[in-house]
Amino acid sequence: MSRYLLALDQGTTSSRAILFDRLGGIVHMAQQEFSQRYPQPGWVEHDPNELFDSQATVAARCLRQAGVEAADVAAVGIANQRETTVVWNRRTGAPVCNAIVWQDRRTAGFCDALREAGKADVFAAKTGLVLDAYFSGTKVRWILDNVPGARAQAEAGELLFGTVDSWLIWNFTKGEAHVTDPSNASRTLLFNIHTGDWDEELLETLGIPRSMLPQVVPSSGVMGHMHPEFLGQRLPLAGNAGDQQAAAFGNACMTPGMAKNTYGTGCFLLMNTGREARRSANNLLTTVGWHCGDGLRYALEGSVFMAGAVVQWLRDGLQLIREASEIEALAASEPDNGGVFFVPAFAGLGAPYWDQYARGAIVGLTRGVTRGHLARAALEAIALQTLDIMACMEKDSGLPLTALRVDGGASRNNMLMQCQADVLGVPVERPV
Numbered sequence: 001m002s003r004y005l006l007a008l009d010q011g012t013t014s015s016r017a018i019l020f021d022r023l024g025g026i027v028h029m030a031q032q033e034f035s036q037r038y039p040q041p042g043w044v045e046h047d048p049n050e051l052f053d054s055q056a057t058v059a060a061r062c063l064r065q066a067g068v069e070a071a072d073v074a075a076v077g078i079a080n081q082r083e084t085t086v087v088w089n090r091r092t093g094a095p096v097c098n099a100i101v102w103q104d105r106r107t108a109g110f111c112d113a114l115r116e117a118g119k120a121d122v123f124a125a126k127t128g129l130v131l132d133a134y135f136s137g138t139k140v141r142w143i144l145d146n147v148p149g150a151r152a153q154a155e156a157g158e159l160l161f162g163t164v165d166s167w168l169i170w171n172f173t174k175g176e177a178h179v180t181d182p183s184n185a186s187r188t189l190l191f192n193i194h195t196g197d198w199d200e201e202l203l204e205t206l207g208i209p210r211s212m213l214p215q216v217v218p219s220s221g222v223m224g225h226m227h228p229e230f231l232g233q234r235l236p237l238a239g240n241a242g243d244q245q246a247a248a249f250g251n252a253c254m255t256p257g258m259a260k261n262t263y264g265t266g267c268f269l270l271m272n273t274g275r276e277a278r279r280s281a282n283n284l285l286t287t288v289g290w291h292c293g294d295g296l297r298y299a300l301e302g303s304v305f306m307a308g309a310v311v312q313w314l315r316d317g318l319q320l321i322r323e324a325s326e327i328e329a330l331a332a333s334e335p336d337n338g339g340v341f342f343v344p345a346f347a348g349l350g351a352p353y354w355d356q357y358a359r360g361a362i363v364g365l366t367r368g369v370t371r372g373h374l375a376r377a378a379l380e381a382i383a384l385q386t387l388d389i390m391a392c393m394e395k396d397s398g399l400p401l402t403a404l405r406v407d408g409g410a411s412r413n414n415m416l417m418q419c420q421a422d423v424l425g426v427p428v429e430r431p432v
Contacts, residue, residue, distance in 0.1 A: 005073070042105035044347075046084065056230050082183075083187045087160070103266075114131050127190075136161075137188050263382065281396060300396055301351075401424065
């Protein structure tokens with residue numbers, strides 16, 4: 001009997017592989033960062049081949065360092081950064097350009113044009129999303145319009161599109177499976193969350209050939225097999241969900257009204273709404289949670305674009321700290337924020353504002369402000385953005401929040417979690 005499960009977590013700044021035993025205990029983990037590319041202001045890109053290579057590398061390293069044979073692994077599952085967009089050649093597997101990352105704002109003007117053309121309501125009604133550069137559909141359109149020859153190739157059926165899960169599965173199966181799951185499909189502006197299929201009207205509006213799109217399969221179930229080249233064994237790929245929906249499932253938010261917040265590069269707050277796709281009246285997203293064989297489950301979601309990325313900026317941009325882990329001690333060096341407030345709108349503002357053109361601001365600066373005040377204001381900014389979203393979520397759902405389950409790298413920060421509990425007025429529950 002196989003003794004292990006292997007989880008692949010392809011995130012915005014690193015790829016991880018985690019080996020679990022049959023009781024869900026972590027046996028070993030391997031992680032590798034990859035390069036971030038900023039070719040123009042507001043543009044964010046990844047090298048698709050680097051994404052895959054880093055994920056394949058940590059998968060093999062994780063098993064090797066754990067001393068586990070691939071034959072002892074029952075199945076492999078994938079969680080991935082969601083809206084990031086890859087387009088590649090069906091025959092050669094070569095990407096036509098760099099992946100356009102979910103944070104990228106280059107299509108903001110096109111989103112404005114769609115709104116001015118009166119398209120916002122039809123997208124909201126069918127996809128549960130707002131017209132924002134965050135999502136994949138307008139990124140695909142940009143690639144077809146701006147990469148030489150891409151549109152002609154796409155219309156000839158030569159190009160494929162996928163979010164990162166599709167790109168990984170395509171490569172791990174050596175091109176045998178071009179699939180995605182409903183949680184990832186629901187982040188593209190192309191998927192009708194009520195019918196559970198790609199929507200012809202939306203595809204026509206965005207000018208995207210249906211032949212590019214992956215098959216949508218349930219989140220749980222064998223969707224392909226990893227080629228033996230990678231781990232030495234033909235292993236089933238048997239689970240797939242966008243990272244935030246996977247986190248909600250992993251935090252056991254199975255009952256309508258249960259909510260989790262992931263503190264990663266951004267902040268992502270999801271509340272389970274069960275079988276009902278509840279449309280938000282407060283600028284939140286309605287999204288698919290998962291499909292585990294008994295139909296779609298839905299969630300309300302609020303997305304904060306900058307959370308852990310704020311700490312990265314203090315480290316790399318301002319060089320205020322040397323390691324991200326230093327932020328808590330620095331923030332604790334001051335009893336309060338000294339009147340300083342931080343709005344980390346480096347890539348615009350997400351829910352509930354959806355301001356594509358907002359930019360970051362630090363206000364309240366005086367000569368008495370210290371590094372500690374800035375650090376404290378940065379942590380408070382993460383908690384306050386979450387408060388804005390939760391207030392909207394309670395109005396939309398009619399369900400009062402009784403506790404917030406949390407995960408993600410920044411959830412290790414005790415000061416941030418205490419601040420979050422204080423401003424929300426409910427317990428914050430962090431897994432061991």
